[in-house]
Amino acid sequence: MLRRLPILIASFLVIAMSIAAQGPATIVFIVKQAYATPSQPVERVAVVVKAGVLSGTIPLAGAKSWRDAVPGLPSDVEVVELPDGVILPGLILAHSRTLAQVTDPEESLTPGTVAADAFDPFDSFKGVTRGGVTAAYISPGFARIVAGQGSAVRLAGADLGGEVLVRSVSLRVSLSENIRSAPNVFNPPLIPDLGEPLPAAEMQPGKTRAGALDALRSLFRRAGSEARDPKWTPSMDDVDLRPFARALSGEISVRVACDREADVAGAIELAREFKLRLIIEGGNEAWMHAAALASINASVVLRAVATPPIGNSAIAPLFHESGEGRRTAAALLIKAGVPVAVVPPFVGEEGEVLFHATRLMGDGFGPSDVLTSVTTAPAKMLGLPDGTGTLVNGRLADLAVYSRSPFAYHERPMMVVSNGRVVHRAARKSEVVAVTVGRIHTCDGDPIDNGTIVIEDGKIRAVGRNVVIPAGARRIVRPDAVVVPGFVDAGTQVGLRSYVGLGDGAMTLGPKFGATGTEQWLVDSFDPTMPDLNAAARAGVTSAGLTPGMGKLVAGPLSVVKTGGANNSILARQAGVMIDLTANPGGAALSKQLDGFVESAKKYHESWTQHDAALAEWKRGGKSSLKAPESRSLGAITAPKSKDPVSGTWTGELRLGRSPRPLPLTITLALEGTKVTGELTMSMGNRRGGGQPPKPMPFEGTFEGGKLKVSATQGETTITVEATVGRDLMEGTVKLGPLGEAEFSASRSGSTEAGASSTSSAETKPASAASAGPAEDGRPKAPAKTDSGEAWRPVIAGKAAIFVYVTGEAQVDSVLEVLRAKHELKVVVIGIGAFKQALNRYRDAGVAFCSGGEMLQEDGVSMSPADLAFRSKLPVLFRSGTGDTRELYGMAEMAVREGVDPEDALRMITRQPARFLGVLERVGSLERGKDADVVLLSGEPFAPGTHVIMTIIDGKLVEEGGAR
Amino acid sequence: MRILRPIIACAFLAGLMPAQDLLIRNARLIPVSGPENAKTDLLIRDGRVSAIGEGLKADLSTLVIDAAGRAVMPAYVLAATSEGLDRPNENMEVTPFVSVLDSIDPTRPFFDDSVRDGVYSIHILPGDRTVIGGSGRVLRPTGRVVEDMTIVPDGSIKISMVPPQGNRASQMAKLRSAFDDAKRYLDNKEAAADSRPSGSLKLDMDRLAIDRRRETMARLLKKQVTAFTYCGEPGDVIRALALATEFGYEQRLVLAPGTWKAADLIAADKRPVVLTPEMDVEEMDPETGKMVRRELPAILHKKGVAFAATARPTSLGQRYLWYQAGSLVRMGIPRDVALRSVTLTAAEVIGLGKTKGSIEIGKDGDVLILSDDPLSGRAWVDSGVIEGRVIYERRSDRRLTEVLGLGDGKN
Structure with a gap:
């Protein structure tokens, strides 16, 4: 009867399969x-x-x-x-815990329980099958002396689940530590009363190893004498002896869960006495009995050890309930001739069986041993037909x-x-999506009617009316919809969690960050999981220029991020620099300052350009003919000649230990005779989490014979600086008390004004490195990288723009003369101060205008500066600034209301911002090879009622139904 | 008490005898077994439906009810419930020898409510938290003692595939052990009957003795009773079907909505099934990770499985069978199938398809006169008829009058 059941189950499954599965x-x-x-x-x-x-x-x-x-x-x-x-x-899993819904019963002896009965073939086994496992052993229980009979099942997939391959594989016995804590059983659970003073308790087998072995011996003996008759059935209250009889006849194996050496020895004794087919399960210390196991043809289901491969002595140094795992256990057992099946060490890692086998078997064994331990060896232990595995x-x-x-x-x-x-x-790594719509505004030529965009690997593969749609492509057909490029916000603050200058690590939503300077980058606080990004994406904004707020002359660098929420969302780390002229009187002083920034940045840029060329030359095999410029000369650029060699502000960086980032260091010195006084400012703040702005430490010391020696005390720490000073360059060591010491170098800048320090280039000088210049093998030495220099590079290279917040007419001259006329940088003007007066000069100088949607008031009539700028033939771009990124579309809509052509207005939030942020090669228009940032609108852009119906970023659908 | 019961029953049976013919005129007849009739008469004689048609004549002794503007339909049938018991589950797990007979309390408000709600055939079984729960029986809600109420005594047995404790493997082990035990008892008895010592008339009385504790299981194996097997998960369906095939007994599945994945197996079994009062379930789809509502009746209907819907008298809404039928319609199941699931299919599932569940000539005169369409939320049972006797009139329903002021039917 018992053996008829699998056939029955199989026949049911065949019915189900014929309905559910097509060939x-x-x-x-x-x-x-x-x-x-x-x-x-x-x-x-x-x-x-x-x-x-x-x-x-x-x-x-x-x-x-x-x-x-x-x-x-x-x-x-x-x-x-x-x-x-x-x-x-x-792959075949020789042991599993989670594939069947098994919990231990109260009773210690339940041999009649069959694991297959707790197996639901309709469950999903995806987590295991995706690791390559197609069949597995399921256990009837874990922490009881005889839990029942284990089964072999197939894991066929989510829609049909699996099926039972072999209902009864082995009698599952445990001799491990966990059987000692089995409960006593009260059946039926009576409440004691006067008539029945003691509760009815079932006879319990012993729970010590000796007690358990005694119970097992007596059960096997009884089975041998009573249950030989195949017609024998147990009475209701008796233990079912039939599985024991089948184990005695060799029909099923006896699987003994045990790890410790003594338990394994007990199992071997039992198997010898009754001539059982023994399988050890777990088996941390089974290797100690490898020879004995081999002599009785036993095999081992070995739990892979998770401990690192060091420190395992031959004898377990510590007492573990489950004995001491050993990395070489598999090797020792196989060498002795014991078949080994490897199973993962932890519940829930069933799908990782090959990884664990590889890890365990690695030493001295090849792929065939690894593979045997997860295919043919377990197949045999599970009683599967020959050839399985x-x-x-x-x-x-x-x-x-x-x-x-x-x-x-x-x-x-x-x-x-x-x-x-x-x-x-x-x-599939590359999914192909074809979007067919009523019209496509590519922002790169005329709109295409009834066109299709083909997206592959997150990039645009083709755009046009008659494009080839690859077979298997996912089609999105919306004849009513209009496609435009994903919007690019020229300046906003989305996706920022908190940032270094802010101090608190709390989640902060919305744009509220001030100027950062070039030491701090907003993009370092960018978190692609922030919810406001999703909101922006659903409103069609696919790229955002992260822009610092106001408050410093060099307000900080700009970066461009994607709003798609993926890990690689940073499109460009360096995408321009923001200059804030708020309340700056302008004039010659400003011109000089701006010129100083640009000159310094140009030198930095050139040093790297030359280095790159030299490196390329060197790599081609030629000896370095170009000498990389010494970066020390950079420090001197903006430093005006000073009366004495020490007084002034010195800035530099020092690298401490393995710290990934150099720490900025500012020293202000005043010399009187040989006595030096001043302040030392060193930012020890960590990179991410805020911290107070560095506090200047007053110090004093001496300067004699070109040697500077000063020290400052803060709390218990004394910081000592010893340096050689000459030609506006200082080199030496900083002793940081318990933190050790580090070499540093600093250069002098004449101005002590805030912002100036950030532009002065400082040299990083790790302890081991010599000063810039070719190394022994001729490889050109790289100039030092600085945050301030990096921020300016794309601007100097003409790729990205310098965004200038102009508030008054006096500033216009400096901006146009220095930035445009002299240095020919891309300039974008933000701010409507003196806007009408300067408009024509802006146009003549080739400056772009970036609007935050603000309006000009004149005689009580408001007008749009964006419209004025557009009429004056200025390139116009929009930024939401401190507002909500989702308002970007509304700003362009307003421009349309003021008379701008919708096609041009669209470019103000796509192509133009991308161009001035230096990312036009990736986003801003729909062209072959560009990022697949596509927005589906319900109608023509800026028509009444038009809204975003779908946003695709890097080929991935963001969410349908987002509203503006 | 046991001895007294038959006597009391006899006394009441005299009173229960249908005395009068009943003619319901001008009814909008919903016979369930066939198409609706907008206006017709219905005659019940000797407790059975004897004529359906226009202009039926009544003699002087006939009670006539004019049902103009009202709907007449067969009384509801509740195919499985554990209400009306002192407690639904026995403490012990394998108790095939107990019967709900000893557990039913006729004074429970459940029966009073059933009269009011028009549920006139009720199959009461032990609860789900058991392994083998004991015998169930079918009753009408009227009568002073269980014997009066009984329509079918001890015709069913409750089995649960869902373990009250432990796991499904041990549940199966316990079930199989009980069936093995019953089989051995039966084989033993048959063997004893066959192996009469030659020349002797003496029987092996020990082996032939009826073991009352094993008799119910033996009757199950002899297909004299039907098992009602509760399944909570799709895997339970596989095991329930396999076990019934292995031991050869007749079975009806009682299905929780979680079993929807096994719909193909249920369809292949070709027997009608019983649904639990909860008929749908929210599940996370393992492929998409999204919550999906699975409606078991809709899935079964698509596969051609006939089902009976049941009610849970303790919860609002679900306590009414008409509400359950309405829920089925909302799931997209045709109206006639939904109505059948609380009348004719329910009667068929419990083996009363020939006498209950529809209005056909020759069937029992269990009918309801409703103030409105049965699926309307405003429909009341105006009159309830069991085997031709009017056992309920809303206008004289004291509880409705006193509690809700709804008794006279004019509110």
Whole structure:
């Protein structure tokens, strides 16, 4: 009767399968290697699966193309060609805890319980099958002496689940520590009263090792005498002896869960006495009895150890309930001739069995041993038919397909076939999406009617009316919709969590950051998971220029981020510099300052340009002909000649220990005779989390014979600076008390004004590095990288713009003369101070205007500066600034109301901002090769009622139904 | 008390005998077994439906009710419930020998409510938190003692695939052990009957003795009673079907909405099923990670499975079978199938398809006269008829009058 059941279950499943599953089409895998058996990989091979059946493993050696070697294929064949691919037989898990809903019962002896009865084939086993596992052992229980009978099941996938392969594989016995704490059983659970003073308790077996072994011996003996008759059935209250009888006859194995050496010894004794087919499960210390296990043909289901491979002595140094795991256990057991099946150490890692086997078997064993331990060895222990765990033609296919060597730690199957059905496909790396709409505004030429955009790998593959839509592409067809490029906000503060200058680590939403200077970058506080990004994305804003607020002359660098929420959302770290002229009197002083910034930045840029050229030359094999300029000369650029060699402000950086970032250092000195007084400012703040702005420390010391020696005391720490000073350059060491010491160098800048220090280039000088210049092997030494220099580079290179906040007419001269006329930088003017007066000069100088949507008032009539600028032929771009990014579309809409053509207004929030932020090669228009940042509008842009119906960023759909 | 019961029953049976013919005139007839009739007469004679048609004649002794503007339909059938018991579950797990007979309390408000709600065939079973729960029976809600109320005595047995404690493997082990035990008892008895020692008339009385504790299971194996098997998960369905096939007994599945994945297996079994009062479930789809509502009746209907819907008298809404039928319509199930699920299919599931659940000539005269369409939320049972006897009139329903002021039907 018991044996009829699997057939019944199978027949039910066949019914279900015939309804649920359609016959899979033919799949051909062209791979480098297929492991037909663990020891015989076939090289360069075509593996054919026809209607679920493995119909051939055909070597391709000598064949011109695989099609010659594999004839007679239907036309709808799926070909999976993997030049480095490897195919393994479906992996078999020799032990699992979570695949069936098993909890331990109260009773210590429940041999009649069968694990298969707790297995729900309709469950989803995706987490396990995606690791290549196609069959598994399920346990009837864990922490009881005899929990029942284990079963072997197949994990066929989510829609149908699995099925029971072998209902009763082994009698599951535990001798491990956990049986000692089994509860006493009261059945029926009576409440004691006067008539029945004691509760009815069942006879309990002993729970010590001796007690458990005694119970097992007596049960096996009873089974041997009473239950030999196949018609024997237990009475209601008796233990079912039939599984014991079947174990005695060798029909099923006895699987003993034990880890400690003494428990293993007990299991071996029991197996010897009753001639049982023994399988040790867990087996941390089973290797100590390897020879004895081999002598009784026992095998081991070995839990892979998770401890690191150091410090394992031969005898366990510590008492563990489960004994001491040993990395070489598998090797020792196999050497002794004991079959080993490896299982993962932790619950929930069932899908990682190959990784753990690889890890455990690595020392001294090859792929065939690893593979045996997760295919053929467990197949045998699970009583599966011969050939299970290998590739057998003519059977339903069980395969795990890898794109590279499966024994590399980071590899996972890209496809798993179980029972002839594809149960797992790794997400295809390139998904092709074709969006067909009524009209496409590319912002790069005329609109295209009834056009299609093809997106592949997050990039635009084609745009046009008659483009080829690749087979298998996901189609989005919206004839009513209009496609425009994703909007680019020229300046906003989205996606920022908190930032270095702010101090508190609390989540801060919305734009509220002031000027950062060039030492601090807003982009370092950018968090792609911030919810306001999603809101922006749904409003069609796909790229945002992160811009600092006001408050410093050099307010800070700009960066461009994507709003799609992906990890690689930073489009450009350096995308321009913001200059704030608020309340600056302008005039010659401003011109000089601006010129100073640009000159210094130009030098920095040139030093790197030359270095790059030199490096390229050096790499081509030629000796460095160009000498990288010494960066020390940079420090002197803006420093005016001073009366004495020490007085003034010195700025530099020092690198402390393994700190990834140099710490900025500012020293203000005043010399009187040989006595030096001043302040030392050193930012020790960590990179992310705020901290107070650095506090200047007063210090004093001496300057004699070119040597400077000063010290400052803060709390318990004394900081001593010793340096050699000459020609506006200071080199020496900083002693930081318990933090150790570091070499530094600093250069003198004449001005002590805030902002100036940020432009002065400072040299980083790690302790080991010599000063800039070619190293011994001739490789050009890189100039020091500074944040301030990096911020300016794209501006100097003419790629990104310098955004200037102008508030008065007096500032206009400086901006136009220095930045445009002299240095020919891209300039974007923000702010409407003196706007009408300067408009024509802006146009003549070729300056762009960036509007924050503000309006000019004149005689009580408001007018749009964006419109004025556009009429005056200035390039116009929009930024939401301190407002809500989602208002960007509304600003352009307002421009349309003022008379701007919708096509031009659209460019003000797409192409123009991208151009002036230096990211036009990636975003801002819909062109082949650019990022697939696409917005579907419900109608023509800026028509009444038009709203965003879909936003795609880097080819990924953000969310449907977002509203402006 | 046990001895007294039959006597009391006899006394009441005399009173229960249908004395009068009943003619319901001008009814909008919803027979459930066939198409609706907008206006017709219905005659119930000797407790059975004897004629349907226009202009039926009544003699002087016939009670005539004019149902103009009202709907007449068969009384509701509740295919499975554990209401009306002192407590639904026995403490012990395997108790096939107990019967709800000893547990039903006729004075429970449940029966009073059932009279008012028009539920005139009620299948009461032990609860779900058991392994083998004991015998169930079908009753009408009127009568002073259980024997009066009984329509079918001890015709069913409750099995649960959902473990009250422990896991499903041990649940199966317990079930199988109980069936093995019953089979051995039965085999033993048959063997004893066959192996009469030759030349002797003496029987092995020990082996032939009726073991009352095992008799119910034996009757199940002999297909004299039907198992009602509660399944909470799709895997339970597989095991329930396999167990019934293995031990050869007749079974009806009682399905929680979580079993929807096993719809194909349920359809292949071709037997009507019983639904729990909860008919849909919110689940996370493992593929998409999104919460999806699974409506078991809709899935079963698509696969061609007939089902009976049940009510849970303790919860609002779900306590009414008409509400459950309305819920089915909302899930997209045709109106006639929804109505059947609380009348004819429910009767068929509990083996009363030939006498209850629809208005057909020859069937029991269990009918309801409703103030409105049965699926209307404003419909009341104006009159309730069991086997031709008017057992309920709303206008004389004291509870409605006193509590809600709704008794006279004019509010």
